[in-house]
Amino acid sequence: MIGTLNGTVLQKGVDVAVVDVGGVGYQVMLNSSAMADLPEVGEKVLLHIHTHVREDAILLFGFLNIEEKELFLKLITVSGVGPRLGLAMVAGLPVGELHRAIVAGDIKRLTALPGIGKKTAERICMELRDSLGAAPLRGLAFDGGMVLAAGEQSAAADAVSALVNLGYGDALSRRAVLGVKQRLGDETFSTLAVEDLLKECLRSLA
Numbered sequence: 001m002i003g004t005l006n007g008t009v010l011q012k013g014v015d016v017a018v019v020d021v022g023g024v025g026y027q028v029m030l031n032s033s034a035m036a037d038l039p040e041v042g043e044k045v046l047l048h049i050h051t052h053v054r055e056d057a058i059l060l061f062g063f064l065n066i067e068e069k070e071l072f073l074k075l076i077t078v079s080g081v082g083p084r085l086g087l088a089m090v091a092g093l094p095v096g097e098l099h100r101a102i103v104a105g106d107i108k109r110l111t112a113l114p115g116i117g118k119k120t121a122e123r124i125c126m127e128l129r130d131s132l133g134a135a136p137l138r139g140l141a142f143d144g145g146m147v148l149a150a151g152e153q154s155a156a157a158d159a160v161s162a163l164v165n166l167g168y169g170d171a172l173s174r175r176a177v178l179g180v181k182q183r184l185g186d187e188t189f190s191t192l193a194v195e196d197l198l199k200e201c202l203r204s205l206a
Contacts, residue, residue, distance in 0.1 A: 001051040002026075002060060009041050017062070019045060028062035029084075031091030033164075037064055037171035052083050061087055064171055067095045078120075078127050085115050094164055096157030103132050159197045168205065176201040 005028065007021035017038055018025045028047060030038065039045050047062035048069040061083055063069040068090045075086040089098065092113040101109040102125055110121035156177050163173035180200040181189040192200070 002049045005045075005047045005049055005060075005062070007045065009039055009043055009045050012038060012041060019047060019062075026060060028060045029087065030062050031087045033091040033170050034062065034064050034068075037169040050083070059083065063090075065095075065174075071095055071099060074128055074131065075124065078124050080120050080123060088115055089113055094157065094161045094170060097161045099132055100157075102128050105129065155192060155194045155197050158194045159201055162194075162198050163201060163205075172205075173201070176204050179204050 005019050005021055005026055007019045007026075009017060010020040010025050011018040012035070015029060015032070015035060017028050017030055017035065019028055020026075028049065045064075047064065048066050050061045050063075050069060050073065052059040052061060061072070063072065072083075072086045072090050075081050075089055076083055081089075092098070093101065093109075100106075105125045107118060107121045107125065110116050110124065111118055116124075159177055160170065160173045163176065164170055168176070177197070180192075180197060183204075184192075184200070189197075
């Protein structure tokens with residue numbers, strides 16, 4: 001099974017990209033958020049891969065960060081949630097926000113996602129709430145493998161969510177948060193309210 005692909009972007013489509021690794025082109029399905037943040041053709045990329053084996057095909061689903069992949073893998077264990085729907089779900093909400101919606105049983109929030117009806121949302125919450133609640137998000141993943149400490153996650157996740165809602169890509173939003181952390185230092189960063197963190201991020205993105 002393929003776990004990651006580290007290579008060069010060869011082609012970009014609407015929901016499929018081709019990544020060249022050692023002269024072999026791998027066709028990878030990506031959600032809209034990941035596709036928007038994918039490097040340009042000719043640039044390097046690292047994708048976390050889920051290999052989905054069917055009787056008639058082997059499909060590769062790609063993610064720019066490991067946490068999206070991990071939540072996706074949990075989602076597709078739920079009856080009625082296939083890989084394409086799971087991929088769309090992690091595009092519809094930032095990982096932290098989707099995680100919290102499931103744990104909180106926020107059916108309204110989940111049914112706002114394309115393709116998710118009330119029964120499916122209820123099933124997702126019922127089957128995943130305990131496992132997600134017992135194993136909360138480890139932190140927001142960033143370039144270079146950096147994650148935020150547990151006490152910093154909530155404000156950072158909310159800031160990333162707000163930036164995404166303002167039209168910034170998920171990866172760009174994460175880099176903005178990381179940039180604030182690096183600029184202000186750990187001690188100051190850990191005390192920032194969401195509003196202040198968002199202002200700092202917007203200042204750096206201006």
